[in-house]
Amino acid sequence: MRRGEHLYAGKAKSVYTTDDPDHLILHFRNDTSAFDGEKTAQLERKGMVNNKFNAFIMQKLEAGGVKTHFERVLSDDESVVKCLDMIPVECVVRNVAAGSICKRLGVHEGIDLDPPTFEFFLKDDARHDPMINEYHIRAFGWASQEEIDEMIAATFRVNELLTRLFADGEMILVDFKLEFGRFHGEILLGDEFTPDGCRIWDAHTREKLDKDRFRRDLGGVVEAYEEVAHRLGVSLG
Numbered sequence: 644m645r646r647g648e649h650l651y652a653g654k655a656k657s658v659y660t661t662d663d664p665d666h667l668i669l670h671f672r673n674d675t676s677a678f679d680g681e682k683t684a685q686l687e688r689k690g691m692v693n694n695k696f697n698a699f700i701m702q703k704l705e706a707g708g709v710k711t712h713f714e715r716v717l718s719d720d721e722s723v724v725k726c727l728d729m730i731p732v733e734c735v736v737r738n739v740a741a742g743s744i745c746k747r748l749g750v751h752e753g754i755d756l757d758p759p760t761f762e763f764f765l766k767d768d769a770r771h772d773p774m775i776n777e778y779h780i781r782a783f784g785w786a787s788q789e790e791i792d793e794m795i796a797a798t799f800r801v802n803e804l805l806t807r808l809f810a811d812g813e814m815i816l817v818d819f820k821l822e823f824g825r826f827h828g829e830i831l832l833g834d835e836f837t838p839d840g841c842r843i844w845d846a847h848t849r850e851k852l853d854k855d856r857f858r859r860d861l862g863g864v865v866e867a868y869e870e871v872a873h874r875l876g877v878s879l880g
């Protein structure tokens with residue numbers, strides 16, 4: 644399968660058509676960004692690491708009963724996925740307080756959240772991804788109640804599966820963001836699952852092993868992603 648037309652460039656991935664209208668190629672670039680695209684950089688090996696990391700996680704999720712768009716790895720930094728009609732909302736689950744919830748609610752980073760919280764954000768960088776709720780999603784026609792219920796259930800299922808997977812590698816899955824889309828009448832997990840879109844801490848030292856290293860200028864960004872991959876058993880080749 645070969646890249647066709649360049650459809651769209653996100654902040655860290657580009658999307659291409661293929662010869663099959665049901666499939667797309669995702670190209671994981673070395674670009675990284677934070678604060679809705681305000682801060683950017685190029686990080687060597689990041690595209691390859693994230694492509695392989697994402698493939699590993701998507702396969703684990705499929706094995707755990709979560710339907711995803713993932714088809715197969717095509718090259719070091721490209722994968723074939725199903726072409727979804729994306730729902731423009733981000734689903735965030737938090738097991739531990741960090742990031743925007745700390746600013747919003749004035750709570751300290753590191754507090755355990757029991758039960759884990761669920762939040763929706765609108766995918767809109769220009770408006771800094773505002774927090775929304777189910778009523779906004781229905782009122783503006785972004786998704787139906789049935790689709791909302793499916794996204795919430797799938798996101799909690801992902802949390803169950805991945806909390807365990809990361810714990811086995813002596814890591815804490817602090818929080819993460821998922822995006823879903825429609826494919827022939829079904830809701831599938833789309834986009835990616837990589838350390839760009841989640842927070843992962845070492846279980847003992849609580850060292851940050853995710854994109855917060857870039858956001859906070861801690862250094863060793865790709866090295867941390869590689870450490871997480873290594874602990875999970877992701878083969879980076």
Ligand code: TMP
Binds near residue numbers: 742819820840842
């Ligand atoms: P937040 O603390 O900034 O709200 O983010 C929660 C988690 O979701 C964190 O792991 C980062 C991820 N996330 C994204 O990757 N992209 C986004 O646009 C948002 C809102 C969150």
Ligand code: ASP
Binds near residue numbers: 677
């Ligand atoms: N909003 C996310 C962040 O702060 C994604 C991004 O801006 O790249 O990292």
